[in-house]
Amino acid sequence: MMPKAMAGQVWARRQIRYRLFAAATTFVLIVGGLPAAYGIDVELGRYLSSECMTCHGTAKADSTIPNIFGLGQTRFVAAIKAYRDKALPNPVMQTIASRLSDDDIAALALYFQTAKKPK
Amino acid sequence: MTEISRRSFNLLAGASLATLSTPLFAPSVLGQAKPRLVVVGGGPGGATVARYVTKDSAGAIDVTLIEPLKNFTTCFFSNLYVGGFRDLKSLRHNYDKVRKGGVNVVPVMASSIDRDRKQVWLAGGSRVPYDRLVVAPGIDLKWDSVPGYSEAAAQIMPHAWKPGAQTELLVKKLNALKDGDQIVMVAPPNPFRCPPGPYERASMFAHVLKKKGYKKSRIVIIDPKPTFSKQAIFMEGWEKHYPGVIEWQDPKMHGGIKSVDPKTGEIKTDLSTYKAALANVIPAQMAGKIARDAGLADQSGYCPIDPESMKSKVDTNIFVVGDAAIPGDMPKSAFSANSQAKVAAMIIRAELTQSRAFPARYSNTCWSLIAPDDDIKIGASYEPGEGKIKQTTGFVSQKGEPADVRKQNYKESVDWYNGIVADVFG
Numbered sequence: 001m002m003p004k005a006m007a008g009q010v011w012a013r014r015q016i017r018y019r020l021f022a023a024a025t026t027f028v029l030i031v032g033g034l035p036a037a038y039g040i041d042v043e044l045g046r047y048l049s050s051e052c053m054t055c056h057g058t059a060k061a062d063s064t065i066p067n068i069f070g071l072g073q074t075r076f077v078a079a080i081k082a083y084r085d086k087a088l089p090n091p092v093m094q095t096i097a098s099r100l101s102d103d104d105i106a107a108l109a110l111y112f113q114t115a116k117k118p119k
Numbered sequence: 120m121t122e123i124s125r126r127s128f129n130l131l132a133g134a135s136l137a138t139l140s141t142p143l144f145a146p147s148v149l150g151q152a153k154p155r156l157v158v159v160g161g162g163p164g165g166a167t168v169a170r171y172v173t174k175d176s177a178g179a180i181d182v183t184l185i186e187p188l189k190n191f192t193t194c195f196f197s198n199l200y201v202g203g204f205r206d207l208k209s210l211r212h213n214y215d216k217v218r219k220g221g222v223n224v225v226p227v228m229a230s231s232i233d234r235d236r237k238q239v240w241l242a243g244g245s246r247v248p249y250d251r252l253v254v255a256p257g258i259d260l261k262w263d264s265v266p267g268y269s270e271a272a273a274q275i276m277p278h279a280w281k282p283g284a285q286t287e288l289l290v291k292k293l294n295a296l297k298d299g300d301q302i303v304m305v306a307p308p309n310p311f312r313c314p315p316g317p318y319e320r321a322s323m324f325a326h327v328l329k330k331k332g333y334k335k336s337r338i339v340i341i342d343p344k345p346t347f348s349k350q351a352i353f354m355e356g357w358e359k360h361y362p363g364v365i366e367w368q369d370p371k372m373h374g375g376i377k378s379v380d381p382k383t384g385e386i387k388t389d390l391s392t393y394k395a396a397l398a399n400v401i402p403a404q405m406a407g408k409i410a411r412d413a414g415l416a417d418q419s420g421y422c423p424i425d426p427e428s429m430k431s432k433v434d435t436n437i438f439v440v441g442d443a444a445i446p447g448d449m450p451k452s453a454f455s456a457n458s459q460a461k462v463a464a465m466i467i468r469a470e471l472t473q474s475r476a477f478p479a480r481y482s483n484t485c486w487s488l489i490a491p492d493d494d495i496k497i498g499a500s501y502e503p504g505e506g507k508i509k510q511t512t513g514f515v516s517q518k519g520e521p522a523d524v525r526k527q528n529y530k531e532s533v534d535w536y537n538g539i540v541a542d543v544f545g
Contacts, residue, residue, distance in 0.1 A: 050464075
């Protein structure tokens with residue numbers, strides 16, 4: 001049987017590890033945007049994405065129409081909201097974004113974060 | 120009588136028309152395992168529906184696309200071929216990737232639709248049964264809408280409003296012009312495929328004349344409409360790049376188109392008679408024959424649809440997408456057809472596999488090139504409303520925009536073309 005003092009040290013180390021893990025996890029979740037997956041309508045995102053595919057399916061690095069496949073949710077959401085607010089200039093995207101609700105944008109962002117560009 | 124099921128067609132992939140007409144196929148019961156979607160017409164509307172239903176249903180729906188063309192030449196961007204900005208090859212697309220994606224592509228002309236028996240008859244005498252049918256035949260031309268014009272006259276006075284040979288003929292005649300020769304375009308009445316198209320084409324004519332260094336040739340547009348798409352910005356561009364070269368006449372000015380004569384090259388209006396070295400006569404249009412023969416069109420010649428689904432108002436098992444449909448506020452364009460196809464695909468999948476349906480949303484953008492790096496655009500979003508597809512928001516290029524904006528528009532249009540043809544054809 002472990003002495004009481006040693007058991008206390010192990011418990012303390014475990015607590016530190018647990019807190020570090022929890023903090024790191026929270027950091028990853030916030031930065032990566034994973035908590036945003038909760039409650040998001042994935043099927044809606046897939047349907048709405050079909051509108052994007054008309055232009056974005058073959059985008060390359062030097063395209064005027066950017067690649068949005070694999071884009072992080074945070075960046076995706078920020079860009080679409082900027083178009084919706086007309087803070088970004090392209091009228092095609094402003095028009096498309098103007099009818100997207102916050103839930104629509106979240107659904108699209110989740111879809112494109114993991115969607116693979118068609119080959 | 121022959122019936123094509125998915126299994127039997129796969130066995131016969133690559134079969135010739137002659138083979139298809141022979142009674143080789145399994146009984147229809149083989150096709151009953153999966154619900155069957157048949158699509159007539161492999162353009163931006165039809166091919167998109169076929170690909171999206173196949174992809175999104177993950178094999179749960181048997182999808183057959185009936186399209187006789189081995190290579191589809193896009194009408195969109197064909198004006199850039201006229202202007203010398205692209206070659207024709209870059210506008211041609213085959214169905215290899217559509218086929219690889221799981222769509223049964225039947226390279227045969229669909230001759231008629233038997234709505235009572237829910238089957239499509241092919242030119243060779245075979246039939247293809249369906250549970251849901253998408254009709255996307257594009258347009259036919261109303262030859263008699265311009266007095267003196269006919270299918271035969273189009274070999275001398277090309278319309279070039281259907282892609283391929285007609286566009287090649289138009290370019291051949293354009294390149295043969297001498298300085299001082301006159302081009303006359305007869306523009307079509309509403310509603311017609313690609314509303315800014317005639318005016319982009321006139322711009323491309325003027326660009327070619329300018330590039331050749333011609334000073335004396337002129338272009339006359341005789342229009343049955345009082346206004347046209349993006350008119351103010353087109354006219355500003357014409358004045359800037361081709362001053363005095365393009366003359367647009369509305370009905371008040373020309374008084375009416377009296378006749379065209381392919382033998383003499385003359386176009387007569389109330390105002391005058393024009394001698395055209397190149398006559399580009401674009402007649403009125405209507406839904407493709409197979410849609411009209413099936414009773415899907417109304418008196419307008421186009422097919423009424425339910426704006427929530429793109430479903431025919433005549434037959435609940437049939438959807439009509441693209442230029443053959445009556446699209447409410449949407450223009451007849453490849454972008455519109457592609458957008459409508461995605462709504463139809465989503466509804467079809469929901470009906471045949473009990474997947475979720477979502478509210479219909481549509482969008483469109485049309486880019487038009489006036490001169491090198493001077494490209495304008497118009498676009499909008501649409502939703503069902505007031506019994507039609509109703510515009511909710513929109514935009515159009517403005518007069519006096521900076522050159523870098525117009526140049527960016529052109530680059531964007533090229534990127535869009537690459538995107539949409541990949542979306543349609545894979």
